Each structure stands twice: as C-alpha cells, then as structure tokens.
Amino acid sequence: MSNESQPGAQSTEAPESVSDPAVSSAESSAAQDNSAGQTSSDAPATTESTPKPASKPPQPAGAGPLAARGLGVAKPASPSVSTEQLEKAEAKSARAGKKKKAPRPRLHGEKEGQSPAASVAKKPSRVDVPSVRGELSDDLLAEFEAELASADVDAMLGGNAGMPDRKEPLADGSRISAQVLKIHQDSVYLSLGGPDEGVVPFEQFTEAEPQIGSSIEVLVRGFSRQDGLYMCSLPGSTIDVADWSDLEEGAVIEAVVTGHNTGGLECKVGGVRAFMPISQIAEYRVEDASEFVDQKFVCLVTEANERRGNLVISRRAILEREREAKRAEQLQKIEPGDVVEGVVRTIKDFGAFVDLGALEGLVHVSKLSWDRIKHPGEVLEVGQKVKVKIDSVDKETGKLSLSYRDMLENPWDAAEAEYALGSVHKGTITRIASFGCFVRLAPGIEGLVHVSELANHRVSKVDAFVSEGQEVDVKVLSFDRASQKIGLSMKAANTPAEDSKPVVEEVDEPQRDVAVKPQHAGPLKGGNNRETGGEQFGLRW
Numbered sequence: 001m002s003n004e005s006q007p008g009a010q011s012t013e014a015p016e017s018v019s020d021p022a023v024s025s026a027e028s029s030a031a032q033d034n035s036a037g038q039t040s041s042d043a044p045a046t047t048e049s050t051p052k053p054a055s056k057p058p059q060p061a062g063a064g065p066l067a068a069r070g071l072g073v074a075k076p077a078s079p080s081v082s083t084e085q086l087e088k089a090e091a092k093s094a095r096a097g098k099k100k101k102a103p104r105p106r107l108h109g110e111k112e113g114q115s116p117a118a119s120v121a122k123k124p125s126r127v128d129v130p131s132v133r134g135e136l137s138d139d140l141l142a143e144f145e146a147e148l149a150s151a152d153v154d155a156m157l158g159g160n161a162g163m164p165d166r167k168e169p170l171a172d173g174s175r176i177s178a179q180v181l182k183i184h185q186d187s188v189y190l191s192l193g194g195p196d197e198g199v200v201p202f203e204q205f206t207e208a209e210p211q212i213g214s215s216i217e218v219l220v221r222g223f224s225r226q227d228g229l230y231m232c233s234l235p236g237s238t239i240d241v242a243d244w245s246d247l248e249e250g251a252v253i254e255a256v257v258t259g260h261n262t263g264g265l266e267c268k269v270g271g272v273r274a275f276m277p278i279s280q281i282a283e284y285r286v287e288d289a290s291e292f293v294d295q296k297f298v299c300l301v302t303e304a305n306e307r308r309g310n311l312v313i314s315r316r317a318i319l320e321r322e323r324e325a326k327r328a329e330q331l332q333k334i335e336p337g338d339v340v341e342g343v344v345r346t347i348k349d350f351g352a353f354v355d356l357g358a359l360e361g362l363v364h365v366s367k368l369s370w371d372r373i374k375h376p377g378e379v380l381e382v383g384q385k386v387k388v389k390i391d392s393v394d395k396e397t398g399k400l401s402l403s404y405r406d407m408l409e410n411p412w413d414a415a416e417a418e419y420a421l422g423s424v425h426k427g428t429i430t431r432i433a434s435f436g437c438f439v440r441l442a443p444g445i446e447g448l449v450h451v452s453e454l455a456n457h458r459v460s461k462v463d464a465f466v467s468e469g470q471e472v473d474v475k476v477l478s479f480d481r482a483s484q485k486i487g488l489s490m491k492a493a494n495t496p497a498e499d500s501k502p503v504v505e506e507v508d509e510p511q512r513d514v515a516v517k518p519q520h521a522g523p524l525k526g527g528n529n530r531e532t533g534g535e536q537f538g539l540r541w
Contacts, residue, residue: 178193178217178218180211180213180215180216189229198230200232216234218232219321220232221251222250235325243272244306247311251304252298252301254299255268255313256269257295260292263277264277265289267299275312276312280317283319284355299317300313301313302317338389338390339407340356340387340388342357342388343355344382347380347382359400362402363388363403367402370405370410388403389403389406390402411444411445412444412481419445420476420479422475422476424474426471426473429466429468430468431468436450436451447474447476447487447488448485449472454491473490474493
C-alpha cells in the first residue's frame with residue numbers, strides 16, 4: 001500500500017512554502033532593505049494533497065491535532081548554508097536596523113567626544129556655619145577689636161544713631177539736602193535723613209543724570225501716605241500742565257504773562273488761564289505791571305477751583321522761599337566792615353532800605369551823607385544801585401545797619417589843615433538852638449557858636465540876634481577831629497585886632513608913704529610860748 005492511501009501519513013514532497021528556520025531568518029534579514037515590515041519567506045503552511053479517486057472521500061493532508069501544532073507536515077532537510085554566510089547576513093541586518101540618533105547637546109565647556117560627567121565642575125565643599133556661641137577665629141577677633149578701638153562707643157550708644165534731630169515731620173516748602181539712593185524707571189529715590197525718604201521725578205534732572213550716593217538740594221512738596229514717601233522736587237523745577245487735572249494748590253508751575261490790568265497780571269499756565277495779583281508779583285511794591293508782559297515766571301498755585309474757573313498764582317511765594325533758603329547762608333558770611341552792593345527798594349523819612357539779595361538793611365538818614373540833610377530823597381532814589389558798608393549785624397534777628405556816606409570822601413580828613421586855630425572864615429547859619437547856633441563852613445563841616453560867643457554883650461535869645469541862612473564871620477577856637485566838632489566865635493571875629501591900639505609906655509611911680517603910721521614900738525604883748533590855761537577845762541590847745 002502506498003503512502004498516499006494511508007491516512008495520517010506524511011507527504012514525501014516538501015511544499016515550496018516551507019523552508020528551514022535558519023534559512024528563512026537569513027533571507028528575511030536580507031529582504032528588509034526592500035520592505036521594513038514584510039518578511040521574505042512565507043509562513044509555514046500545509047498543502048492539501050491532490051485528491052485521487054478512491055472509495056473514501058478526500059481528506060486534506062496534515063489535518064488533525066498534530067497538524068495544528070505543525071507536526072502533521074514533514075519538514076524538509078536544511079539547505080547547505082555556511083557559517084560565513086550567516087555572519088555576513090547578521091552583520092548586514094544589524095547595520096540596516098541601526099537608526100541614526102540625534103546628536104546630544106554639549107554642555108558649556110564640554111569638548112566633542114567628552115563624557116558629560118567629565119565636564120561637570122566639581123561642587124565646592126560644604127562650609128560649616130560658624131557657631132554663634134563659639135569663639136571667633138584669631139583673625140576675625142583682631143579685626144573686630146581694631147574696629148571697636150577706632151569707634152566711639154559712647155557716641156554710638158548715647159547719640160541719635162544717625163537719626164535727624166528734628167522731632168516734627170518735614171514742612172512743605174522746606175529746603176533740605178538729600179542723598180541719592182537709587183534710580184528706578186522714571187523716579188529718583190532720596191534719603192532725607194534718618195528714616196525719611198523721598199522721591200523726585202527723573203525728568204526734572206535736565207542737565208545731568210544724578211549719581212547714586214551724591215548729595216543734592218530738594219524742596220519738600222508734600223507727603224504721600226500711600227507710599228510713605230515725601231514728594232520732592234528740584235529748586236526751580238516745574239510740572240507740565242495740560243489741563244485742570246494737573247493743577248492743585250501748592251504745585252509749582254511755569255506761567256507766561258499775556259497781559260496786565262490794574263489788579264495784576266493775566267497769565268497762561270499750559271492751556272489754563274490764570275491770574276497773578278499785583279501784590280504777588282515781587283517782594284517789593286510794583287507800580288507799573290506792564291514791564292512784566294511776555295515774560296515767563298516760575299510760580300506757586302495758591303488757588304485752583306475748576307468749577308469756578310479760578311486759578312490764582314504767586315511769584316512772590318517762590319521768591320520768598322528762595323530768599324529764606326539763602327538768608328541763613330548769607331548771614332554766616334557777612335561781617336561788619338564788609339562792602340556790599342544792593343538796590344534801594346524803599347525810602348522813608350528816617351532812612352532808606354537797601355536790598356542785598358537774601359537780606360535787607362537800613363541806611364539811617366544820618367549815614368547817608370556827611371552833610372546835614374532833611375530827607376533821604378535828597379541823596380538816593382528808588383531803584384538806584386548803590387554800594388554800602390555794613391556797620392553792624394544782628395545774626396539772630398537778621399537786622400543790618402548800613403552806611404552810605406562811608407563810601408564817599410570824608411571832608412573831615414582835610415578839614416584840620418584848612419580850619420586851623422585862630423583862622424577866620426565865612427559860614428552860613430543852618431540851625432538855631434537855645435545854647436547857640438550851628439554854622440556850615442563847607443559841605444559836611446559844621447561848627448557851633450556858643451551863646452556866650454555871639455556878641456560882647458549878653459544875648460538872652462539866640463533867634464533874636466541871628467537867623468537861619470544868615471552869613472556870618474566866625475573864628476576857629478577849637479578843633480576836635482575824633483568827635484568831629486569845631487568851636488567857633490562870632491564876637492572874636494568882629495573884635496578889632498589888638499595891634500591897631502596905640503601902645504602906651506608904663507612909667508614907674510615912686511613908692512608912696514604909708515598913710516597910717518604905727519604908734520607902738522617894741523615887742524607885742526601876749527605871745528604863743530606860754531600856757532593858755534585850757535588844760536583845766538579839758539581842752540588841748
């Protein structure tokens with residue numbers, strides 16, 4: 001009986017789709033170049049044998065439980081494949097299956113081909129935190145003792161520790177020196193002393209950018225409770241005004257004078273109309289306001305009412321702030337005897353007030369001229385620039401006493417040689433008093449004629465004998481340069497000279513006889529060489 005007729009017998013012919021597992025693996029590796037997911041060999045499958053005419057129905061080969069496990073089909077013999085071919089196939093498949101990876105980014109300082117571990121810097125070793133209770137090292141202890149030796153511990157403990165001496169907050173408008181702490185965005189932060197700090201807009205520094213740590217002078221404008229900072233500004237700096245929202249009382253603005261009227265000046269502040277009263281234009285009285293038209297001033301807002309449209313500004317407030325800041329500085333510099341230049345601002349009956357910048361002094365009427373004047377207007381006028389000499393300074397009250405005549409030539413310097421003793425001169429009577437009259441000999445030179453020197457006879461009333469403006473001849477009797485006094489005499493000037501009288505020779509007369517002749521001859525009775533007898537009465541004669 002043949003194999004085909006026996007059920008369950010394996011076929012002697014190997015199907016084309018069945019191959020050796022080793023050969024299939026090599027062929028599949030070589031075929032991956034053409035298709036990545038497709039294998040070159042077919043999966044092992046059983047083929048049905050061709051049915052032949054028989055008495056039993058045809059049954060496929062490999063059927064049954066063994067065929068399901070792959071044991072129902074006979075495996076072909078292994079083909080002849082050498083070991084070298086297998087190694088080449090494995091190497092080729094390994095090269096084809098290896099994908100190219102993206103390059104790894106290198107760290108800073110890492111070279112090509114260097115491992116990351118080699119390029120990582122070594123971490124510093126851990127430093128132990130010094131113990132508060134432990135002792136200091138020798139070098140730290142020496143440095144600490146050196147600092148304590150150079151510092152005044154008593155001053156640090158008993159002083160104000162850098163805090164300001166003031167007990168009240170900074171007043172608005174005060175001018176102080178501040179130190180620049182930092183610059184952040186559009187603001188410059190300042191240290192105003194102690195815990196107080198302020199801020200100034202950066203846009204106000206138009207000339208140069210402030211340096212951190214430098215000292216600048218600022219004006220205090222107010223205090224912001226929200227930020228806890230003082231709002232400051234540079235002296236003379238202004239804010240940009242666009243509308244009413246930028247205006248508030250106390251703000252410093254820049255105004256342009258557009259017109260004037262009897263009450264003051266009409267101004268323009270940005271796009272808002274403003275008014276400046278005539279009393280707020282300057283520190284002195286202004287008579288003609290037209291001279292300020294088309295000028296630009298830095299002013300202070302004293303009233304800002306948007307609802308009523310009232311904007312009142314003052315230039316005088318700014319001038320007074322600047323004057324007060326400079327006043328203390330100028331008082332420390334000036335001393336009696338200094339010569340300064342100023343402008344006459346006001347003239348009164350008793351003298352003239354001269355503006356010296358931050359200070360103002362008085363020139364008394366007696367210090368205006370060496371000559372006697374009735375009113376200061378005879379010598380000075382308002383607006384005149386003069387040089388004056390400082391007579392006295394009161395640095396507590398700021399009062400100054402000035403002298404204008406000391407800058408003029410003193411006529412008393414040459415008066416002593418001109419008005420010698422005994423010389424006769426012509427003069428004019430300027431003033432009459434009960435004790436005599438004053439005679440003006442030259443500008444700034446006056447002398448007194450005493451009532452006893454008016455005439456050879458007794459004069460009871462001076463004004464009955466002479467009158468003011470009368471020209472008289474006087475003779476110099478005395479001259480005192482230190483007290484600037486001259487003694488004059490009218491009767492000595494009017495008495496004829498002694499040389500004009502005839503000289504009479506005196507004749508020696510003989511001695512006359514005594515009219516009453518002595519009648520007693522001999523020594524006188526009594527004497528002083530005997531006792532008087534007063535001892536018995538307790539008298540010591």
